[in-house]
Amino acid sequence: MTELRRPALLDARRHDREGFDSGEQVLDEWLRRYAGQNRRRDTAATWVIADADDVVVGYASVAMTGIDRAVAPDPLAKGAPDPVPALLLGRLAVDRRWTEIGIGTSLAVHVLATAVELNEKAACRAVVVTALTRQARAWCERLGFHPFDPDEPDLLDLYLLTSEIEATLRRSR
Numbered sequence: 343m344t345e346l347r348r349p350a351l352l353d354a355r356r357h358d359r360e361g362f363d364s365g366e367q368v369l370d371e372w373l374r375r376y377a378g379q380n381r382r383r384d385t386a387a388t389w390v391i392a393d394a395d396d397v398v399v400g401y402a403s404v405a406m407t408g409i410d411r412a413v414a415p416d417p418l419a420k421g422a423p424d425p426v427p428a429l430l431l432g433r434l435a436v437d438r439r440w441t442e443i444g445i446g447t448s449l450a451v452h453v454l455a456t457a458v459e460l461n462e463k464a465a466c467r468a469v470v471v472t473a474l475t476r477q478a479r480a481w482c483e484r485l486g487f488h489p490f491d492p493d494e495p496d497l498l499d500l501y502l503l504t505s506e507i508e509a510t511l512r513r514s515r
Contacts, residue, residue: 344393346445349402349452352388354378358397364435366474372433373401380405386432389452391445400436400445402453404429409470409501415490418501422467428501429457431471450485451514454507461504469507473498486510 359374373388380386386405390398408425409418418426431453436445453469460466471487473479479489479498486509487500502510 344395346399347392347394349389349391349449352377352381352390352398352401354381356396357390357392358395362398362401362435362437363439365438366435369433369435369474372403373398373435377401377403388433389449391449398437399440400434400449402434402449403432404453404456405432406430407470409468413490415488415501417488417503418468426467427465428468428470429453429460429466431469434471446481447485447514451511454502454511457504458507466504468501468503470499470501473500485514 354377359377362370362373364370377386377388380403381388386403388401388403391400392398407428407430409428411419411422411424411426414422414426431450434446434449457466457469471482473482476495476498479500482500483489485502486506487502489497490499490501491497
């Protein structure tokens with residue numbers, strides 16, 4: 343098995359993204375075409391896990407966001423300003439050749455730890471994500487994320503309060 347590196351910010355000159363294949367073309371294309379642009383424009387940061395040859399095997403993009411209190415679930419909205427400050431886990435994908443060994447979980451844990459650090463410095467009430475599929479929603483729920491509306495299985499918006507992250511990180515170890 344090839345050695346994998348810890349999560350690092352995408353370096354478009356160093357990290358090879360061309361062969362990345364998650365099985366979801368929209369995620370693969372975003373990594374190749376838009377991840378670098380988003381970083382240069384300060385709209386999203388992309389963290390990658392790469393092998394020893396700097397070939398990307400997984401990635402997660404994050405950005406700051408705000409959630410309209412009027413549509414936020416009670417635990418997220420209660421006592422929060424409007425909009426509710428949050429960290430958006432915008433995209434997360436793992437190359438199909440590297441699935442089932444915990445790369446996605448490692449990236450999610452990295453994002454959650456980043457949210458805790460951010461909350462200490464600037465306030466971040468939650469991490470939010472819009473899952474791409476029902477399967478992705480179920481995976482997020484296993485990590486501790488809550489659906490915005492638990493009664494709507496087709497609604498793919500989820501959140502995890504920053505105050506809950508520590509428990510999630512303990513379970514993920």
